[in-house]
Amino acid sequence: MNLLQRVWRSSLGKKYVMALTGAALFLFVVGHLVGNLQVFLGPEAINRYGHFLKTTPEILWPARIGLLTCVGLHIFAAMALVAQNRVARPVAYAKVGAHGATIASRTMIWSGLIILSFIIYHLLHYTLTLPSVNGYGFDFSTLREEEGRHDIFAMIVMGFQKWPVSVFYLIAVGLLCTHLGHGVGSMFQSLGFKNHVWGPRIGGLARTVSVVLFLGYASIPVAVLSGFGGGHLSEVRARIAKRVSEHPVVPGRIEVSHGTNTTGKGK
Ligand code: HEM
Numbered sequence: 001m002n003l004l005q006r007v008w009r010s011s012l013g014k015k016y017v018m019a020l021t022g023a024a025l026f027l028f029v030v031g032h033l034v035g036n037l038q039v040f041l042g043p044e045a046i047n048r049y050g051h052f053l054k055t056t057p058e059i060l061w062p063a064r065i066g067l068l069t070c071v072g073l074h075i076f077a078a079m080a081l082v083a084q085n086r087v088a089r090p091v092a093y094a095k096v097g098a099h100g101a102t103i104a105s106r107t108m109i110w111s112g113l114i115i116l117s118f119i120i121y122h123l124l125h126y127t128l129t130l131p132s133v134n135g136y137g138f139d140f141s142t143l144r145e146e147e148g149r150h151d152i153f154a155m156i157v158m159g160f161q162k163w164p165v166s167v168f169y170l171i172a173v174g175l176l177c178t179h180l181g182h183g184v185g186s187m188f189q190s191l192g193f194k195n196h197v198w199g200p201r202i203g204g205l206a207r208t209v210s211v212v213l214f215l216g217y218a219s220i221p222v223a224v225l226s227g228f229g230g231g232h233l234s235e236v237r238a239r240i241a242k243r244v245s246e247h248p249v250v251p252g253r254i255e256v257s258h259g260t261n262t263t264g265k266g267k
Contacts, residue, residue: 011081011084011085012190014077014080014081014084015077015081015190016190016191017073017074017077018074018077018078018081018186018187018190019186019187019190019191021069021070021071021073021074021077022074022183022184022186022187023187024066024067024070025067025070025071025074026180026183026184026187028067028070029176029180029213030213033213033216033217035049036156036216036217036220037216037219037220039153039156039220039229040219040223042153042232043145043151043153043154043232046152046153046156047145047149047150047151047152047153048149050149050150050152051149051150054150071116071119075112075116078108078109078112082109108179108182108183111175111176111178111179112179114172114175115172115175115176115179118168118169118172118175118176121133121168122169125140125159125165126140126155126156126159129141129155134158134159134162134165135162135164135165136158136162140155140158140159143155143158143236146239151236153229153232154229154232154233154236156220156224156229157224157228157229157230157232157233158233160220160221160224160225161224161225161233163225165221166221166222166224166225169217169221170218170221170222173213173214173217173218174214174218176213176217177210177211177213177214177217178210180206180209180210180213181206181207181209181210181211182206183206184202184206184209184210185199185202185203185206188202
């Protein structure tokens, strides 16, 4: 058995894997929030940022592959640890919640699985822009600026104008931040940086960071539901209507931008 196999077989080895992949995913969540908050700078800023990422495959693809690997390893190690703990302790504790465990710590596996379902939905919603999941039934990738760039600003605003979608995002992001609040504390413990002096400080810092992340992510759907971005969307709709009246096309389909068509449903 080589060293890697021995590390993986030990529960400490799996905890290291969880800690390191969790740290990478945490950094992604922070970075993604910073990128998304550019929505408050207006369409130009976020559309330029999205366009840059999509037209820079040397950044996009290594990041995607790295993310996918981290998500896979994180889940795999979590499942293996749960299975290993069940074998070690087939009879559950008589009193759940003893030993000072918080709700977040006892439900990590469940919050993790719900977050995974959210990520799958989110990818279908905004990355793959699947018409059947956004509540309008049309493809968000056909929202284009005059110059042809993907209008990510309009896509985000349209997406969150559907309140059930926004509520789902708010619940998922709340769970994600609860998961992170506990996970970041455990990460330091697994890596051996937590003791009775630093433990409470690290725990407090992790909870504060998770609240800040929640407020940041939640601010976007909440702002949209409060009317943010409505002006830009009206301009987009007026542009589409003008183009349709100037270039009538096949009934039931309208031209949104240079060379891209979409159905007019739900506008
Ligand atoms: C208000 C909340 C959020 C907004 C507005 C948002 C926005 C977006 C947008 C617009 C994209 C697609 C970019 C593009 O292809 O043009 C995207 C992709 C993505 N988002 Fe989010 N996001 C939010 C929350 C989250 C959260 C909480 C997570 C993680 C748990 C997350 C993970 C991802 C991932 C993994 C991708 C795919 C990146 C890729 O293209 O490879 N997002 N997000």
